Amino acid sequence: MSASVPSRPVRADAERSVARILEAARVVLADDPTASMERIADEAGVGRATVHRRFASRKTLLETLCAQLDDQYLRALQEAKVDTAPPLVALYRVTERVMELKLGNRSVLDAVVSALPGRDSHLSAEVQERAEQLFARLHAAGAITAENPAWCLRLYLAIFDAVHHTPAGARNSPGPPTT
Helix, strand or coil: CCCCCCCCCCHHHHHHHHHHHHEEEEEEECCCCCHHHHHHHHHHCCHHHHHHHCCCCCHHHHHHHHHHHHHHHHHHHHHHHCCCCCCCHHHHHHHHHHHHHHHHHHHHHHHHHCCCCCCCCCCHHHHHHHHHHHHHHHCCCCCCEEEEHHHHHHHHHHHHHHHCCCCCCCCCCCCCCCC
């Protein structure tokens, strides 16, 4: 039987390095979703060895960025009070915040999708569960009348996916199709 080794506290300078690396990754990936770890290190102002010491692989770095985004989604759900607020109010609040997150993190999401094959969703089970809970409450309140609230949630998420794939700077409203 092995004893568990207590983890050492992370030094403040190491925490700052990690924060700089993650911010640099967001900036660099916005320009090039396939950017190298070396380019991210240059943007962060740290050596490539520092990046690799903090993140063993590109996959680990992207998973960390994804986990941070997931935490932001959870915070948005908590701030929207999906458990207690009137369901339509909670839906409005969540929609507003998630729209900001999706548009502000396109590069992270693109990089995750391209670099982590097989990961069909960047949403954690907890985020998914909380969203399902909100849609069940919307259904119970009669705000959505479809038989299956999970189907409505899939449509809702598909709308966010479409927003994510709309080119930056595109018009807010597509208007009528042109021929």
